[in-house]
Amino acid sequence: MTEKLTRQPFILRNPQVLVVLAVLAVFTVAVTLLSQAYGSGVIPTSTVKVLGKTLCLALAAVAMDLVWGYLGILSLGQMAFFALGGYLIGQWLMYARTESIVAASLAQNPIPPTPAELQEGVANQIFGVVGSADLPLVWSFAHSLPIQLLLVLAVPGLLALVFGWLAFRSRVNGVYLSILTQAMTLALALWLFQNDSGFRGNNGLSGLQNIPGLDGIDQATLSVWFLWASALALALAYVLAAWLVSGKFGSVVRAIRDDETRVRFLGYPVEGFKLVVFTLAAMITAVAGALYYPQAGIINPAELMPIASIYLAVWVAIGGRGRLYGAIIGAVVVSLLSSWFTGGRAPSIHLPGYVVNWVDWWQVALGLSFVLVTLFAPKGIAGIFDRLGGILPPQRHGRDLGPDQGALQEQEAKA
Amino acid sequence: MSALLEVDSISVSFDGFKAINNLSFNIGEAELRAVIGPNGAGKTTFMDIVTGKTRPDAGDVKWGTPPKSLLRMNEAQIAREGVGRKFQRPTVFEDQTVADNLTMALKASRNPFSVLGWRPSAASDDKVADLASEVGLAQQVGRKAGELSHGQKQWLEIGMLLAQEPRLLLVDEPAAGMTLAEREQTTALLVRLAQTRAVVVVEHDMDFVRRLNCKVTVLHQGSVLAEGSLDHVTRNPDVIEVYLGR
Ligand SMILES: Nc1ncnc2c1ncn2[C@@H]1O[C@H](COP(=O)(O)OP(=O)(O)O)[C@@H](O)[C@H]1O
Ligand SMILES: [Mg+2]
DSSP states (O other): OHHHHHHSOHHHHOHHHHHHHHHHHHHHHHHHHHBTTTSOOOBOHHHHHHHHHHHHHHHHHHHHHIIIIITOOOOSOHHHHHHHHHHHHHHHHHHHHHHHHHHHHHTTSSSOOOHHHHHHHHHHHHHGGGTOOSOOGGGTTTTOHHHHHHHHHHHHHHHHHHHHHHHHHTTOOHHHHHHHHHHHHHHHHHHHHSGGGSSOGGGOEEOTTSOTTOTTSOHHHHHHHHHHHHHHHHHHHHHHHHHHHHSHHHHHHHHHHHHHHHHHHTTOOHHHHHHHHHHHHHHHHHHHHHHHHHHHOEEOGGGGSHHHHHHHHHHHHHHOTTOHHHHHHHHHHHHHHHHHHHTTOSOOEEETTEEEOHHHHHHHHHHHHHHHHHHHOTTHHHHHHHHHTTOOOOOOSSOBOOTTSTTOBHHHHHO | OOEEEEEEEEEEEETTEEEEEEEEEEEETTOEEEEEOOTTSSHHHHHHHHTTSSOOSEEEEEETTTTEESTTSOHHHHHHHTEEEEOSSOOOOTTSBHHHHHHHHSSSOOOHHHHHHOOOOHHHHHHHHHHHHHTTOGGGTTSBGGGSOHHHHHHHHHHHHHHHOOSEEEEEOTTTTOOHHHHHHHHHHHHHHTTTSEEEEEOSOHHHHHHHOSEEEEEETTEEEEEEOHHHHHHOHHHIIIIIOO
16 A cells, blocks of 8 residues: 555546646636736736735745644744845846936936946935935845845845754744744844835835836736746645655644654754755745735835734634645635624624724634634634545544644643 | 663752752663662653753763763754654553554655655555554554544554654553553563563562563652662562562
8 A cells, every 4th residue: 555655646646636736727727817917807906916915925835834733843934034035036027127216317418427426326225315425235136136125135145044053052942933933033133124224124025016117017917927927836835745744744744743853863954854844945935025016016014014014924824734735725815804804894793882893803703713623623724625635634643632633632732 | 782772860950849850771782681679760851861852961872872961952852863653651642543644754864855756655554554454453543543542542652653664662551451462462562572682671560570570770759779680679678678569
């Protein structure tokens, strides 16, 4: 029986990959055919952007599931990587666009501008709001799209590598590690809030929806292009993640989640495995951010506040930890519901003597459902699919132990 | 006979309490040794030190020829040197199948990138199947380890140890929770293993130790109280007083 199992190709052993790719393809084609740019126009451009952004959030959730659901690290700093990706692509978007505007205005002058004058003009335009006229050092490569794209991967990857190395090496685990990741994103946010950080303080970067060099193309078309790019990134990352967690590597990673001491005694360098997964997840998250913010149009340091990363954890928990498609379902369902309820369009509930206004009460409802899921359905929404697909939980002993103990159940942890 | 492991006057204390007190211990390349002693004698702590889980306050642990110190290595490095350990309570990966557990333990590169590139082969499949039948789990390879009985988990863990092909095997109370038949099977297996490698067995049960028929080290309050054949140590008045007399 085992012989056959190991001989089957990756896709056959993981049919859920095909299902996810098919659903994603159908969704993308459907939205395209209903969009203003390429179809009937039933879906307005703003909604296409919301859907594209949702795919990016789903991508971040897949990475979060790798780190939390499979590796067992409840990282509450994932959105730091997401926002860094956004900032790094935003630098080029803002610089290149400002440069073309400044160049156009300077072209009126009798003498053509020197490159230094051009750069000064750009710096004035971008940093005037924070009372500076110099281009900060961190903007040295902002003129170059290829370099900034490289940095989208390199900077968050390096941050994750250094942070992870320091934390994993000293064997910080569980709640302490979660707090440390939260401190990391908070520190980064507070630094970015300062005017002299070089990233325009609390103004952040804006106008990111305008893509330099594509001035003739309207937002309706661009929004569909970004939807395609986001869907493609999600598809590729999903296949990569599914491959990563399916083989012996995935086996070791899940073993680390459940009993890292035992894995050490098998001779595996636990820290090395954690670093690989954590860094890779950070880079995937950064790509998600780099695709998200051009659709959002604006990024500021508030995006790095720990609450954003906590939401990400809540989505993954509700969708189902340790199931990659669960992460996608959770991110899509909860983030779309969130924007509907907080968007003011959800009808209020009129109780005798009190009106439940969803803008105020949605957070409470979300928090409550998180608690309920943790207590009563630790497998989340994906648990329903497991049951439908006949993947019955094995006859194990005891109750699920909750977010910090991986897949262990009560009596196993005690034994 | 050259020593494979040489533990040289180690001491360790927890909050001022000396759990291991100036303990020395040697074992050769292919030798079976039983370590006995009352509860709290420091048997498990001794294994913790050899496997890198606990750092001694004094002394040295030397390994192989030419001897190198294990104290400068972490748990994973020591395991890769060829020290395998069976814990007192069975620790297998409950959420994964018997085959997955065994595959993880198979001797192969432990580097994350090599593991990423690792593919099952006919040879590795055969090895897993052989190991599973050797420990009586041939019918269970596809089941999750969490579903196994306590005794079967013990066997799975032994199978994982065999898969690692260690040069030194440290076995902590293997007979706990086993039936009489299983105990006999276990002794036979340990004796056979010790023909090609060093095996240290910690055990309470005197009948079990007698069946092992090997040199015995008696531990008491963190030091060696006596060493020799079982008959020799059981005649020792100190041993009778602290251990057998009760
Ligand atoms: N991590 C620890 N912290 C404090 N005391 C410990 C620790 N580990 C072991 N001890 C103590 O050291 C002594 C030896 O324990 P142990 O090696 O487990 O004994 P044995 O395995 O022979 O029963 C016991 O008194 C135990 O309470
Ligand atoms: Mg013990």
